[in-house]
Amino acid sequence: MEKSLKWKFILIVVILVITCFYLAPSVFTMPSWWTSTFPSEKVSLGLDLQGGMHLLLEVETEKALSNTIDRMIGELKDVLLKERIPFDRIERVQNDTLLIEILNPEEYKDKFTKLLGEQFSILEKQSVDEKEKVVTYTLGLTLKEKQYLQTFAVDKGLETIRNRVDEFGVAEPTIQKQSGDRILIQLPGIKDPKRAIDIISRTALLEFKIVNDENDLSKALKGEMPFDSEILYSKLEDKKTGEMTKTPYLLKKNTLLTGEHLTTASVRFDQFNRPYVTLAFDSIGGKIFERITGENIKKRLAIILDNNVYSAPVIKDRIGGGGAIIEGNFTSETARDLAIVLRAGSLPAPVRILEQRTVGPSLGQDSIREGITSTLVGGISVVAFMVIYYQLSGVVANAALLLNILIILAALAAFRATLSLPGIAGIVLTIGMAVDANVLIFERIREEIRAGKTPRAAIDAGYSRAMSAIIDSNLTTIISALFLFQFGTGAIKGFAVTLTIGLTASLFTAIVCTRVVYDYVLSKRRVKKLSI
Amino acid sequence: MELIKPNINIDFIGKIKWALTFSLSLFALSVLSLLLKGGPRYGLDFVGGTVVQVKFANQVDIGEVRAAVDNLTIEGISVQEFGEKDANEYLISMKKTTEELEGISDKIRAVLEQKFGEKSLEIRRVEMVGPKVGKDLRQKGMLAVIFSLIGMLIYIWYRFEFRFGLGAIFCLIHDVVITLGVFSILNKPVDLIIVAALLTIVGYDINDTIIVCDRIRENMKKMTQKNLREVINTSINQTLSRTIITSGTVVIVLIALFFLGGEVLHDFSFSLLIGVFFGTFSSIYVATPLVIYWEKFFPKKKRR
Numbered sequence: 158m159e160k161s162l163k164w165k166f167i168l169i170v171v172i173l174v175i176t177c178f179y180l181a182p183s184v185f186t187m188p189s190w191w192t193s194t195f196p197s198e199k200v201s202l203g204l205d206l207q208g209g210m211h212l213l214l215e216v217e218t219e220k221a222l223s224n225t226i227d228r229m230i231g232e233l234k235d236v237l238l239k240e241r242i243p244f245d246r247i248e249r250v251q252n253d254t255l256l257i258e259i260l261n262p263e264e265y266k267d268k269f270t271k272l273l274g275e276q277f278s279i280l281e282k283q284s285v286d287e288k289e290k291v292v293t294y295t296l297g298l299t300l301k302e303k304q305y306l307q308t309f310a311v312d313k314g315l316e317t318i319r320n321r322v323d324e325f326g327v328a329e330p331t332i333q334k335q336s337g338d339r340i341l342i343q344l345p346g347i348k349d350p351k352r353a354i355d356i357i358s359r360t361a362l363l364e365f366k367i368v369n370d371e372n373d374l375s376k377a378l379k380g381e382m383p384f385d386s387e388i389l390y391s392k393l394e395d396k397k398t399g400e401m402t403k404t405p406y407l408l409k410k411n412t413l414l415t416g417e418h419l420t421t422a423s424v425r426f427d428q429f430n431r432p433y434v435t436l437a438f439d440s441i442g443g444k445i446f447e448r449i450t451g452e453n454i455k456k457r458l459a460i461i462l463d464n465n466v467y468s469a470p471v472i473k474d475r476i477g478g479g480g481a482i483i484e485g486n487f488t489s490e491t492a493r494d495l496a497i498v499l500r501a502g503s504l505p506a507p508v509r510i511l512e513q514r515t516v517g518p519s520l521g522q523d524s525i526r527e528g529i530t531s532t533l534v535g536g537i538s539v540v541a542f543m544v545i546y547y548q549l550s551g552v553v554a555n556a557a558l559l560l561n562i563l564i565i566l567a568a569l570a571a572f573r574a575t576l577s578l579p580g581i582a583g584i585v586l587t588i589g590m591a592v593d594a595n596v597l598i599f600e601r602i603r604e605e606i607r608a609g610k611t612p613r614a615a616i617d618a619g620y621s622r623a624m625s626a627i628i629d630s631n632l633t634t635i636i637s638a639l640f641l642f643q644f645g646t647g648a649i650k651g652f653a654v655t656l657t658i659g660l661t662a663s664l665f666t667a668i669v670c671t672r673v674v675y676d677y678v679l680s681k682r683r684v685k686k687l688s689i
Numbered sequence: 690m691e692l693i694k695p696n697i698n699i700d701f702i703g704k705i706k707w708a709l710t711f712s713l714s715l716f717a718l719s720v721l722s723l724l725l726k727g728g729p730r731y732g733l734d735f736v737g738g739t740v741v742q743v744k745f746a747n748q749v750d751i752g753e754v755r756a757a758v759d760n761l762t763i764e765g766i767s768v769q770e771f772g773e774k775d776a777n778e779y780l781i782s783m784k785k786t787t788e789e790l791e792g793i794s795d796k797i798r799a800v801l802e803q804k805f806g807e808k809s810l811e812i813r814r815v816e817m818v819g820p821k822v823g824k825d826l827r828q829k830g831m832l833a834v835i836f837s838l839i840g841m842l843i844y845i846w847y848r849f850e851f852r853f854g855l856g857a858i859f860c861l862i863h864d865v866v867i868t869l870g871v872f873s874i875l876n877k878p879v880d881l882i883i884v885a886a887l888l889t890i891v892g893y894d895i896n897d898t899i900i901v902c903d904r905i906r907e908n909m910k911k912m913t914q915k916n917l918r919e920v921i922n923t924s925i926n927q928t929l930s931r932t933i934i935t936s937g938t939v940v941i942v943l944i945a946l947f948f949l950g951g952e953v954l955h956d957f958s959f960s961l962l963i964g965v966f967f968g969t970f971s972s973i974y975v976a977t978p979l980v981i982y983w984e985k986f987f988p989k990k991k992r993r
Contacts, residue, residue: 205953213822350815351795513817515794520742520813527951535945539938546690546934578953579885585946586889589939593896593931596938600931607695626903630896633844637837637892641885644833646826648881649888656892 162680165673172665173560179567200570201329203577203651204514206528208521209345210353213512214318216338221310221506222298223252229280229296230255231411236276242269245291254283254297262292269294310506311338318342320501321356339511350515352494360463360507361498363416363436365449365481366408368457368469374407385410389459391466393486406466408459413449415503418442422499424492425482432492434483436499443479451475462495528581535585539592547599549688553674554595557666561591564662565655572654579652587659590631594667597623599689612687616675620668627667635660693930701973702922702981708974716863719870729869732880733816735830737823738784741794742814745777749805754779757804761796772952778813793817830884837888841895849902852983856976857898863975864894864967871963877956886957890964893939897932897972904928905980917984921977936969 181187183199191197204211226249233255237244243260250256259269266287273280279302286293298306315334322330322344331343347353369386377388391404420439424432438446449458450472459469460483467485487495516524540558543551565584569576602619610618638660641653678684723729733740743754755768758781765784772778781797794815801810818826838861845854865887872879904924912920943965946958 215821509819510817511819512822513815515815517811517813519744519811524951524953527949528954531946531949531951531954534949535942538941538945542938542941546692579882582882582885582889582946582954582957585942586892588942589893589935590896592938593935596931596934597900600928600934604695604927622907626900629845629848629899629903633841633895633899634892636840636844637888637895640837640840641833641888644829644836646829646881649830649833649885652885652888 162673162676165669166677169670169673172564176560176563176567179571180563183566183570196571198570198573200566201573201575202525203575203580204343204345204521205516205578206521206525206576207345208516208518209343210347210350210516211512211514212342212344212354212357212510213335214340214342214358214508215511216311216314216340216504217507217509218307218310218338219252219506221306222303223249224506225279225298225302225306226253226255229277233257233277236272237269240268240272242272250295253303254295255280256293256295258291258293260291262287262290266292307338311340313505314508315340317502317504318357321497324497324501325353325356327353340508346518347515350513352490354510354513356494356498358508358510359498359504361416361501361503362463363419363499363503364412364461365414365446366410366412366459366461367449367453368459369407369409370457372407374405377407378405383407389461389464389466391468404466406459406469408461408466414442414445416499417502418445419499419502422496424489424496426489431484432487432489433485434487434492434496434499436481436483438479438481440479443477446479446481447475447477524578528578532581532585536588539588543592543595547595547689550599550602553671554592554599556674557595557670558588558591560670561587561659561662561666564666565659568658568662569655574654575651576655577648577651579648580655583652583655584659586656587663590634590660591663591667594623594627594631594663595671597626598667598671602687602689606687606689612684613679615687616672616679620672624668628664631660631664691930693933695930697929698922698926699929700922701925702918702977705974705978708970709978712863712971712974715867715870719867719873722870722873723866726873729873729879730876731827732878732883733782733818733823734880735823735827737818737820738782739793739817740780740782740814741797741812742771743779743781743797743801743810744813745779745805745810747777747805747809748775749777749779751779753804754781754801757800758797760800763793826881830881834884834888834891838891841891845895845899849899849906852980853898853902853906853976855983856979857895857902859979860898860968860971860975861891861894863971864890864964867967868960868963872960877959882953882957883960886960886964889961890968893965894968894972897935897968898976900931901925901928901972901976905977917981921981925973925977932969932973936965939965 179196179198180200182192182197187195187197230247230249233247242265245258245260247257248255259265273282273296277296279299280296281299282294283297284295286295311334315332318340319332322332322342327344327347329345331341333341335341342357344353369383372383372386373381374388377383377386382388386407387410388405389408391406393402393404394400418438418441419436420442421437422434425435426432453472454474455471457469457471460467460481462483467483483495536558540555543554545551547554562584565587566576568574569580598619601623602615605615605618605622606612635657638653638657641649642657645653751768751770758766758768763783767782769780769782770778771780783793794812798810798812802808838858842854842858845857868887868890869879872883901924904927905921908920908924908927909917912923915923940962943958943962946954947962950958
């Protein structure tokens, strides 16, 4: 054997071994000694093939900003009252700005400014409008704080959703941060998409507030709202008729305790076998809860989830030990889901569903079956044609084609990419291009033989002349596939992945692999006539 | 075995006027249809909306399905048959997204079960794309296409002469517009997977054009005594066998996908079939005349 031929041969064997190495776990169940030391990733199927749900959520980060501003307003009020600085109006004007009017500016302006610098460093003055008796400040969140809050809202949201999905129990979920405050969630094989969406996208903000029984609810409903109160509703759905009954509650605005201090939540059943959710607080939460209940005996404490009042029991006594229960019109399933979201914590900002795609398992199976059948039928027809048309050379080309497909699948396993329907389309195009490379070479060899060259010379000339066309056409397609990979989404990306891998492999199989076979045969014996 | 005789010599360039007429009229027809309908009919991916795919266990009349979902009083709700005739599958589509229509698939299931009985149907697929994402996908799809075209043009320009690159790009525009035109005439929606198909056509087309151009480039060096017309005609004839066989094998695979690949691959393979047909045609009759006409208007001094 010639030296270069020997090296090419070794290269092919090495690539073949690596290919089998990565493909083996997808085909066989590997023994434990293998899985502990070697890669054991299987070729994973896309959601369109195995069924499941694809969700794209957007975190409403502006809501995280406005929540912070609302909190700042509360704190400012407390501090101003404590420091005895007179103020008139204080309100939020945009998501990230608030407006405050300080009276008697001459006396209090400096004190207020000092206070701002010391205690409210996340706010900055955007404009100051000074008149004789009143000075109006527009305060906004600093850019740094805004960026922090937005990143935090997305990161914390991601973590919370991951916890919820883990508790819900889905095999191999994908939860990723995307550009522009977006979160991508893929749940393969999910059976009840609506319930999953409910668990994932619920904000689950748990709040405890005192019911305002001193003022008249009916007056408040007509518009005479006490300044420190608000109206929230308890929504109950009748399970038979699906009708919603809404009961209004007049509540003190001030939130006394949130779900932040929860350690766990679990489902219990009462003596009538109705499910309810018990909450356990951490030590801080327990102390706060004890204080609230101690200070508000005989009043009603409302338990509110996402602005929906669940219950408002009368506080009979001070409650120590750090626990509370939520009762409501639960089924055991809704109670369990509520416990899951409470345990995982609330989302720092609400999320919006931008895109949802659900493929049922039966459709996925049909797609796999049809995808595989059609690819097989198409592939086998091409293989048969190649053998009939090019005889033994066709067999060589087919072997290269097979190797090509194996390399694609192995690369998908190695890179942990998924095989989706557009991916199959990419493989089909690769088959076309790979066959084309061989056809180009074979047609050229035939031409050279007709021109009277010996088999050896014809093969040399055929390969070298066809080379430029093969490289040019494969490279241009690879260039476009790379752009598709970079800019494309979903379907386009899946297509670009298999196409790029396939074309690279095709350059190798068509130029190197088939050539080795010819060179080897020609070096072993004198060939008078090529089977082509 | 040989399908094309080795010394075949068809006068392709002689029939150039006929071919160009055929090509231009199809092109004009496509553009006309696209203009009249205000661009291609974009699918769910690009405009946003909701589709629910329902499969019934028994034979169900489409009119009854329509009547049932009309009870939901959702604006712009439409029902169409999906897949093969006896598959009893329907596609229910809405312009709005579930942002406004919470739990729409459950509502649809409820009204249909009320009418046709419980367990009589299966919701096989629900897709909801918000308008914002639709716009995003459209922009990203466009960017992907534009950048890959520019990338290819630069590569061909570098490897060949500018006129070949220009010829190749005209070929691409020709094939993509005609494929979009056929989709527009048949009122088929263009979504992400069709964009992937168009890009495949682009790749295939470039490939085909390059191979003809590569032969022309090679022959221009060898046949210095002949004029450009003859060089091109010889080159097309020499590569004809390869052109037919490659297109043939690709068409075999595509026909398999078209008939056996299921609904999802149906439109995909259909657009590819159109594209491959015109791609083969255009690399002979669109790229090469352009090179010839270019030569007429901007002759190179060396050649007569």
